[in-house]
Amino acid sequence: MSRPLTNRIRTSAPAGLARQSVITIQPMTTETTDEAAESLRARVLAFIANPSRDDFDTLALAVHGYQYRASPAYRRYVDRLDAKPPRSWREIPAVPAEAFRMSVLACGPAARVYRSSGTTAGHDHRAAHHVPDVDVYRASALAGFVRAVLAPGERRRFVIAAPERGTHPESSLGEMVTWLRATHDADSIPSLVGAAGVDLERFAYTLDRLDQRPIVLFAVTSALLRLADWAGARERHWVLPPGSLIVDTGGSKGYERDVPRHDVLATYRRVLGTEPGQVVNEYGMTELASQMYARGDGPHRPPPWLRTIVCDLATGREVARGAVGCLRFIDLANVGSVLAIQTEDVGRVRDDGIELLGRAPGAVTRGCSLLASEAVSA
Amino acid sequence: MIRLDERLTPTRAPLTPPRLRAVARALRAGGPGLLRLSPEERIAALDRVAASWLAPDSAWRRRALAELPISTGHPPATIDIALANLWSALRAPHLGAVYERERVEDTTHALPGLALHVLAGNVPGVGVFGVFAALLAGVPSLVKPAAREPFLPGIIVESINTVAPELRRAVAVTPWRGGTADLDSVAVDEADLVLAYGRDETLDRLALRQPRRFVRYGERLSVALVGRSARTPATAAALARQVALFDQQGCLSPQVACVEETSPADTEHFAALVAAELAELEQRLPRATPTLAESATTWRFLERQRWRAQEGASVAVHGGHAGAGSVVCVREETWPMSPTFRHLILLPVPSLRDAAAPLRRVAGAVEAVGYAGPAAELGEAAEVAAAVGAHRLCPLERLQAPPFAWRQSGHARLGSIVGHDGGDAPPTFA
Numbered sequence: 001m002s003r004p005l006t007n008r009i010r011t012s013a014p015a016g017l018a019r020q021s022v023i024t025i026q027p028m029t030t031e032t033t034d035e036a037a038e039s040l041r042a043r044v045l046a047f048i049a050n051p052s053r054d055d056f057d058t059l060a061l062a063v064h065g066y067q068y069r070a071s072p073a074y075r076r077y078v079d080r081l082d083a084k085p086p087r088s089w090r091e092i093p094a095v096p097a098e099a100f101r102m103s104v105l106a107c108g109p110a111a112r113v114y115r116s117s118g119t120t121a122g123h124d125h126r127a128a129h130h131v132p133d134v135d136v137y138r139a140s141a142l143a144g145f146v147r148a149v150l151a152p153g154e155r156r157r158f159v160i161a162a163p164e165r166g167t168h169p170e171s172s173l174g175e176m177v178t179w180l181r182a183t184h185d186a187d188s189i190p191s192l193v194g195a196a197g198v199d200l201e202r203f204a205y206t207l208d209r210l211d212q213r214p215i216v217l218f219a220v221t222s223a224l225l226r227l228a229d230w231a232g233a234r235e236r237h238w239v240l241p242p243g244s245l246i247v248d249t250g251g252s253k254g255y256e257r258d259v260p261r262h263d264v265l266a267t268y269r270r271v272l273g274t275e276p277g278q279v280v281n282e283y284g285m286t287e288l289a290s291q292m293y294a295r296g297d298g299p300h301r302p303p304p305w306l307r308t309i310v311c312d313l314a315t316g317r318e319v320a321r322g323a324v325g326c327l328r329f330i331d332l333a334n335v336g337s338v339l340a341i342q343t344e345d346v347g348r349v350r351d352d353g354i355e356l357l358g359r360a361p362g363a364v365t366r367g368c369s370l371l372a373s374e375a376v377s378a
Numbered sequence: 379m380i381r382l383d384e385r386l387t388p389t390r391a392p393l394t395p396p397r398l399r400a401v402a403r404a405l406r407a408g409g410p411g412l413l414r415l416s417p418e419e420r421i422a423a424l425d426r427v428a429a430s431w432l433a434p435d436s437a438w439r440r441r442a443l444a445e446l447p448i449s450t451g452h453p454p455a456t457i458d459i460a461l462a463n464l465w466s467a468l469r470a471p472h473l474g475a476v477y478e479r480e481r482v483e484d485t486t487h488a489l490p491g492l493a494l495h496v497l498a499g500n501v502p503g504v505g506v507f508g509v510f511a512a513l514l515a516g517v518p519s520l521v522k523p524a525a526r527e528p529f530l531p532g533i534i535v536e537s538i539n540t541v542a543p544e545l546r547r548a549v550a551v552t553p554w555r556g557g558t559a560d561l562d563s564v565a566v567d568e569a570d571l572v573l574a575y576g577r578d579e580t581l582d583r584l585a586l587r588q589p590r591r592f593v594r595y596g597e598r599l600s601v602a603l604v605g606r607s608a609r610t611p612a613t614a615a616a617l618a619r620q621v622a623l624f625d626q627q628g629c630l631s632p633q634v635a636c637v638e639e640t641s642p643a644d645t646e647h648f649a650a651l652v653a654a655e656l657a658e659l660e661q662r663l664p665r666a667t668p669t670l671a672e673s674a675t676t677w678r679f680l681e682r683q684r685w686r687a688q689e690g691a692s693v694a695v696h697g698g699h700a701g702a703g704s705v706v707c708v709r710e711e712t713w714p715m716s717p718t719f720r721h722l723i724l725l726p727v728p729s730l731r732d733a734a735a736p737l738r739r740v741a742g743a744v745e746a747v748g749y750a751g752p753a754a755e756l757g758e759a760a761e762v763a764a765a766v767g768a769h770r771l772c773p774l775e776r777l778q779a780p781p782f783a784w785r786q787s788g789h790a791r792l793g794s795i796v797g798h799d800g801g802d803a804p805p806t807f808a
């Protein structure tokens with residue numbers, strides 16, 4: 001029989017003693033952890049397959065309890081906060097995404113370790129997401145794609161300008177692209193992005209030879225912007241076959257400059273002949289097993305197993321609806337690592353989705369004050 | 379035709395290059411009139427201005443207290459402290475002492491016909507010392523206020539015009555957006571001397587215009603030294619106050635404190651005292667509302683240090699809850715840098731003299747050293763200040779109340795105006 005998954009039980013104390021106390025149960029044995037993990041993994045997988053079969057709140061609290069007991073680094077974090085036990089998913093302590101650069105946040109041995117690209121903090125400080133249960137990540141990625149892009153079982157010709165597992169074995173995006181290709185690709189055109197970057201000549205060659213069958217062009221945004229630059233210099237452009245979709249991801253990361261989303265869409269229209277409604281943007285991060293998608297210039301919509309809170313980092317509190325803040329994710333598909341993650345990605349709630357506004361910039365000191373980090377001589 | 383007084387009056391009309399040139403030339407034309415005043419008369423006139431701001435019923439201060447909280451985000455209490463520090467330093471004895479010390483009349487250099495002052499908006503009053511120094515030396519001044527804080531310079535010039543009418547043709551405020559090429563160009567071309575405050579990129583941009591003489595007051599920080607016997611609640615309160623004032627946005631704001639250690643527990647206790655004072659100051663001197671970028675920067679810093687502490691690094695974070703300031707006590711060779719906004723790095727050291735080693739990382743960027751400890755150990759503090767290239771050593775509680783005599787960024791107050799800066803000098807205790 002599985003033990004209750006609540007890790008900390010609030011009790012009423014007898015009169016004269018402390019008003020409340022928190023009993024911390026000792027970490028579970030490996031055997032019990034495995035049992036709990038298997039049970040929870042099954043519940044999460046069932047929720048991803050059919051969200052109406054379970055309650056997000058109950059499941060999130062159960063996953064939190066399990067992670068508290070099974071993940072030493074997360075337990076130390078929660079204990080440090082010394083907060084009351086969460087009563088709803090909104091109160092689950094969220095680790096800063098930065099923690100993935102400093103600690104192993106996993107509830108067991110990792111089947112895969114995905115690492116971020118290092119564009120934010122440098123190659124030596126990449127975030128590492130240790131994932132014990134790749135099957136949950138796979139289920140989440142495929143189910144999310146089906147909800148936002150292609151119907152279940154639908155196959156189309158994929159043109160891919162994004163990492164794949166073969167060339168980028170540590171990339172979570174590469175893993176996802178490989179699964180998507182296996183599930184939805186009606187062809188097998190090799191990715192136009194290799195270890196050395198995007199091959200623009202081959203990209204153009206591939207687009208030149210498309211027939212009228214609709215395609216899914218799955219690409220990192222920077223690759224498409226580079227293609228647009230390349231094509232612009234040669235006065236080239238294409239019109240994708242009718243019914244085609246562009247799925248892009250990554251924003252301007254890796255490109256020379258930030259490009260506003262409406263300019264990206266206008267670039268796609270000019271170079272690839274697509275309307276905004278044919279463009280789907282995927283938002284994901286190494287530390288998350290689930291993704292959000294946005295069509296055209298609409299907001300990003302998370303799947304039912306991923307919820308978002310917009311927070312004021314200064315206070316840690318949720319901002320008013322529609323106000324700008326930083327995104328906190330509660331992702332059931334992160335059952336084997338950490339459910340709740342506080343990011344520095346900026347956004348606001350719009351039309352029941354999330355409008356992404358980029359990453360919080362570093363503050364610039366004013367006037368003649370010197371930020372000490374700019375002063376160091378060593 | 380534009381009347382002279384009209385030219386020197388800030389207006390809401392868009393500033394054009396011809397109009398700016400006319401203002402500059404009108405000021406230059408007023409130079410001989412300024413020099414006809416004796417030094418004593420100039421000191422007396424400037425002293426009347428300072429006195430008018432310090433008067434209990436000062437209309438200037440009342441206006442500044444109403445307007446500056448809006449432009450700076452700092453509460454009136456912080457503005458009041460800034461104004462009190464500023465004007466107390468500009469009274470006749472201080473002006474006279476600097477005039478005497480720097481012997482302006484002995485200069486062999488020709489006095490500049492016009493000084494351009496490019497101000498920064500990080501701390502209310504930054505650059506006013508320079509304007510007063512120029513007027514004291516007999517040099518008319520064109521003042522470009524910071525875009526984010528244009529009010530105080532305007533009120534000050536209004537007070538000069540009212541209280542010291544003999545100086546009214548010698549100073550004018552003309553706001554324009556820095557980086558506007560044609561206006562920057564006219565202003566720099568018309569001036570014989572440019573005194574500029576602010577970020578290095580701002581100063582570099584001005585330097586490209588090749589001013590005839592350029593005095594830079596660039597980006598700097600300050601540090602605190604706390605002796606073993608001074609680790610008291612009073613010192614903790616003083617240190618917290620210096621950290622809290624202007625949210626560490628000034629070059630005199632301490633970002634690092636080296637504290638002489640008896641035992642780690644005692645040091646952590648002192649750090650906790652400072653953090654508690656910072657939390658308390660959130661009530662009396664609340665911080666300016668942070669931007670999202672500022673919130674993210676401080677959050678990132680704090681969460682990183684807390685996580686490192688949790689995972690066993692030799693770091694302890696005191697305070698920092700719900701947006702309050704923090705003290706991060708570090709026992710590692712490579713210490714993290716403060717993100718400013720009331721977050722202090724505390725480095726325990728075996729003795730004050732040992733502070734020079736960890737502070738080597740910021741050597742050359744230190745403006746001032748605030749010292750709390752016995753007078754007998756002042757020499758050790760002076761050695762540290764000299765080792766890091768500081769220009770000022772002062773009692774900790776006076777860190778952000780600099781005297782007029784302060785060699786700001788290493789420049790002699792009047793010498794930098796008249797052209798004999800005096801070169802490198804050891805830090806002065808002031």
